Amino acid sequence: MKHIKTVNKQNLKETAVKGGCGECxxxxxxxxxxxxxxxxxxxxx
Amino acid sequence: xxxxxxxxxxxIVLDVNSGAVHLVDExxxxxxxxxxxxxxxxxxxxxxxxxxxxxxxxxxQTVIDIYNELLDLYHAGQLFSCDDYEQFADKMGHxxxxxxxxxxxxxxxxxxxxxxxxQGVYGGEKKLMSQKVALSAIDFxxxxxxxxxxxxxxxxxxEPLMNFDVIKKTVEYGRSLEKKHNKVFRFTxxxxxxxxxxxxxxxxxxxxxxxxxxxxxxxxxxxxxxxNAGGKGSYDSIVPKYRHFVTIRGDKDxxxxxxxxxxxxxxxxxVLHMADLxxxxxxxEPVVSEPNLPFSIREDDLPRVFDEYDHxxxxxLERKKTGKSFNFFHFMIDLDQGPCAIxxxxxxxxxxxxxxxxxxxxxxxxxxxxxxxxxxxGSVLTGExxxxxxxxxxxxxxxxxxxxxxCWAKFYCSGGCNANNNQYMGDxxxxxxxxxxxxxxxxxxxxxIKAALYE
Numbered sequence: 001m002k003h004i005k006t007v008n009k010q011n012l013k014e015t016a017v018k019g020g021c022g023e024c025x026x027x028x029x030x031x032x033x034x035x036x037x038x039x040x041x042x043x044x045x
Numbered sequence: 046x047x048x049x050x051x052x053x054x055x056x057i058v059l060d061v062n063s064g065a066v067h068l069v070d071e072x073x074x075x076x077x078x079x080x081x082x083x084x085x086x087x088x089x090x091x092x093x094x095x096x097x098x099x100x101x102x103x104x105x106q107t108v109i110d111i112y113n114e115l116l117d118l119y120h121a122g123q124l125f126s127c128d129d130y131e132q133f134a135d136k137m138g139h140x141x142x143x144x145x146x147x148x149x150x151x152x153x154x155x156x157x158x159x160x161x162x163x164q165g166v167y168g169g170e171k172k173l174m175s176q177k178v179a180l181s182a183i184d185f186x187x188x189x190x191x192x193x194x195x196x197x198x199x200x201x202x203x204e205p206l207m208n209f210d211v212i213k214k215t216v217e218y219g220r221s222l223e224k225k226h227n228k229v230f231r232f233t234x235x236x237x238x239x240x241x242x243x244x245x246x247x248x249x250x251x252x253x254x255x256x257x258x259x260x261x262x263x264x265x266x267x268x269x270x271x272x273n274a275g276g277k278g279s280y281d282s283i284v285p286k287y288r289h290f291v292t293i294r295g296d297k298d299x300x301x302x303x304x305x306x307x308x309x310x311x312x313x314x315x316v317l318h319m320a321d322l323x324x325x326x327x328x329x330e331p332v333v334s335e336p337n338l339p340f341s342i343r344e345d346d347l348p349r350v351f352d353e354y355d356h357x358x359x360x361x362l363e364r365k366k367t368g369k370s371f372n373f374f375h376f377m378i379d380l381d382q383g384p385c386a387i388x389x390x391x392x393x394x395x396x397x398x399x400x401x402x403x404x405x406x407x408x409x410x411x412x413x414x415x416x417x418x419x420x421x422x423g424s425v426l427t428g429e430x431x432x433x434x435x436x437x438x439x440x441x442x443x444x445x446x447x448x449x450x451x452c453w454a455k456f457y458c459s460g461g462c463n464a465n466n467n468q469y470m471g472d473x474x475x476x477x478x479x480x481x482x483x484x485x486x487x488x489x490x491x492x493x494i495k496a497a498l499y500e
Contacts, residue, residue: 003073007499008066008381011063023194026398040377041388
């Protein structure tokens with residue numbers, strides 16, 4: 001494409017189908033404790 | 046839904062439902078301004094009114110070419126993609142309990158002025174958790190976690206190292222049950238470092254998956270908010286310990302974590318100070334406090350805080366180029382292998398798959414609810430566990446929160462902090478405006494950094 005560059009490859013929709021195993025870290029257990037950020041957690045699969 | 050914004054010279058377009066991030070040139074950015082951000086269906090040919098609206102700046106063929114590129118992304122499901130996650134949210138109910146914040150100490154050897162735990166006692170009495178309660182918490186977690194293998198336990202307080210013997214016994218007990226129950230315990234500790242010594246450091250390095258070390262940054266900033274009981278600042282006594290600890294920690298996870306307040310809105314200097322001390326895993330968060338306190342961050346501080354986040358993001362990019370990079374927790378984002386969409390619908394798991402246990406063995410939805418009797422969920426001593434409260438949290442997805450439904454950031458913060466919502470808005474489902482604005486700004490910076498590195 002000439003006008004647009006797409007930065008990432010993941011499509012969230014694909015993860016919905018096979019996701020939800022629940023084994024990943026609870027987001028509050030990392031380094032926050034007073035705010036919630038989920039998108040930086042790692043997938044365990 | 047899309048979210049388009051400019052940051053650090055980049056024109057960035059996020060397709061909310063697919064998570065696709067696009068860098069676009071100026072004419073494309075302008076064309077997108079003319080389209081509804083909630084557009085559900087793109088026309089197959091470039092509408093004449095778009096060509097007309099941009100005719101003063103761009104010729105017809107340029108506009109058509111851009112439109113066709115956008116149309117290709119739309120057909121690939123990477124632009125104006127539809128939101129079809131609600132069907133999953135509707136089916137989400139109780140999850141097994143898998144993470145626990147164990148308040149081994151309701152007491153503290155510091156007197157941090159912004160402490161949400163009220164100097165460690167959460168509105169109650171000073172108390173150390175007994176070994177009996179702590180081991181019962183392990184049993185409770187194993188029993189309630191059927192279907193989950195990875196279990197998390199964070200030793201918290203107050204200052205948890207004031208009860209180090211119980212931490213050791215709890216870890217030992219948890220490890221002894223791993224094989225029998227097919228579980229893996231991931232222990233973590235959050236400490237102010239005052240009691241850190243060689244023996245404790247060795248233990249934490251061996252047993253803890255992550256250690257969070259509290260420090261606010263520059264000496265004067267830290268000492269103004271983090272004095273001991275005698276009023277003396279804590280910086281000089283803890284920084285050498287942290288430096289030694291991080292040296293021997295090797296490649297295991299840690300964070301040096303601070304809080305910024307209205308008194309240090311130039312918190313980039315604190316982040317850089319800690320980086321220059323040799324710490325490369327950093328987290329500095331805005332204080333969460335009642336708005337009438339002198340150090341509280343209020344709505345009118347937001348423009349200044351936003352500028353500071355931009356400043357920090359730019360410096361982080363510069364440092365990456367010079368090999369002096371560090372990691373800033375709130376700018377971490379994984380655009381390719383982050384959590385699945387299901388995880389993103391319900392966030393931290395508070396009250397559902399996450400719980401806090403106080404020194405009496407009472408169970409609460411999370412550490413920030415501890416000490417509020419109306420939120421008590423049960424007890425690790427009796428096994429009682431209130432499924433009605435659990436149910437409320439299980440049904441606190443981004444689709445249950447009216448502000449989140451229409452927000453572009455909902456799959457990154459996943460509905461925000463239920464405790465903040467409850468404390469400042471009176472309802473776990475009512476988003477806390479200030480927290481949301483800060484989170485959105487951090488996400489914009491985080492995505493910009495990824496985009497800049499992609500370039």
